[in-house]
Amino acid sequence: MIKNLFFMFLLFWGTAQLQATNKTGNNFTKSAFTIPTNLTVSNITYTSADITWDPVPGATGYLVRWRASTSSVWTTMNIPAGTTSVNLNSLTPCTGYILEVIDTASGDVSFPLSFYTYLNYCKSMSTMLGALYLSNVTIIPSGGLPTMVSASSATNHTDFRPDLTRRIQLGLGSAGNVISVQPSWSGTPGTAYIRAWIDFNANEIFEASEMIISTIVDSTNPKSFVFNVTPFATIAQCGTAMRVMISQDMPGGPCGTFTYGEVEDYGVIFVNTNLAVNETTKSKEFTVYPNPVSDVLQISGLSEETDYEIYSVSGQKTGGGRTFANKLDVSHLTKGVYFIRFKNKETLTRLKFIKK
Structure with a gap:
């Protein structure tokens, strides 16, 4: 009799635990499916940006919130069910922003998305990290403007434009500006291709006519090159950009991916000296x-x-x-x-x- 009662107790306890486990598992699965994912930003201008995300199954609506990276105050917008995009306007030019999307029903919050309100350039990066990279990029402008020195570790791509300490100043129509690059290898040093562009006309395109370096380098000493700035360069509201690319193979252009190497972007301001x-x-x-x-x-x-x-x-x-x-x-x-x-x-x- 006692054995039967003990057996019934174990059976009841096991069933209860199994139900609790299933309940917890279902809740976890539900939570995972109510987190907004795949946030993307496009059509960035000085004052606006388009945001999209993947739909959450059964969502009753969303709350989009964003703030300047230097502020703790959120601006919010309610988005109805069935809509997974929003246009943000009245943004502040030359500003970094952090954005999140919240599923209204569950309260689950997406991973934050960061973007900046200035010129929007094509993406470029390597797919293998660390084998070949730029350990130093230095700009010495002519005319007494300040030197920019950027020492960094290996990445696939780094956008240094928000970093004011790495902002480059160049004189309109100036000659004799110097760019120095230091390639680095994690293994046996070899040779690499270096290319650099400056978007002189601020049209968000690194054009062939805007290339200031295209050469092969090795590991012996930093490599220095002289370049000029057209007197017709555009003085844009948030400046423009320089892209420096190092690659084991000949790059196809300023955009896209390649295997070994690195890409670095820098903010550039043209000064009418x-x-x-x-x-x-x-x-x-x-x-x-x-x-x-x-x-x-x-x-x-x-x-x-x-x-x-x-x-x-x-x-x-x-x-x-x-x-x-x-x-x-x-x-x-x-x-x-x-x-x-x-x-x-x-x-x-x-x-x-x-x-x-």
């Missing part, structure tokens, strides 16, 4: 007033209508045209320091003014 003005040597021919100015800038010393261009202190062109009645409307400019350049016959005059 001709805008520098020494306040002690202002032109005696032209003056502008009032300075600071609110709305209308008066010009003294003009005998006829003259072409002009206005630049910000970063070298970005903010306006231009032809003078009229010795006056310029600058009400549209934001507060700050600006340079105005007049071309009167063969004379080029640059003056500085402050918009208040």
